[in-house]
Amino acid sequence: SAVISQKPSRDICQRGTSLTIQCQVDSQVTMMFWYRQQPGQSLTLIATANQGSEATYESGFVIDKFPISRPNLTFSTLTVSNMSPEDSSIYLCSVPRADTQYFGPGTRLTVL
């Protein structure tokens, strides 16, 4: 299994500001994934973060809005920039291990 923690667990932010979400894994992993889960909906993949290279973004997501860092094999950050109320969601990181995806508990973001 994998133990994944995220910080913060929740936050309430003003529009126009930015929030950086941290994801820490208990062991080294090559790939990490960032998802968004809007209220009452499924998970949407934002980007794949590989250590040592730029993140790969899915259609509809851009680096200027969701910059990602991957400084080492156990840590990643996702920044939600210039926030608007439409960014209110749960943001989750995940890692693959042995054909299983392990997820962090999520960061619940509310933008006013």
Added chain:
Amino acid sequence: TQLLEQSPQFLSIQEGENLTVYCNSSSVFSSLQWYRQEPGEGPVLLVTVVTGGEVKKLKRLTFQFGDARKDSSLHITAAQPGDTGLYLCAGANDMRFGAGTRLTVKP
């Protein structure tokens, strides 16, 4: 991108009833995974189905992979309130999820 459709989107039943949730695609998958997500937590893997026609059982949950590996179903027997949650299917190598089925089991 391989799209996954899930049905029903919402399901509310009484304790003790049976139910089936479906995951369908026009694409062939090498394998499919089912996850359950409870409020305030990330999804947790329930099962991976790999072989066309495969049936896997996990206590009261029965998972089936279609012969053509384009669809899958999850059947719950004698549902309990603890089964309440969001059920998601995903292509095992695709990292993308279906829309999910939100199940509520009333005591």
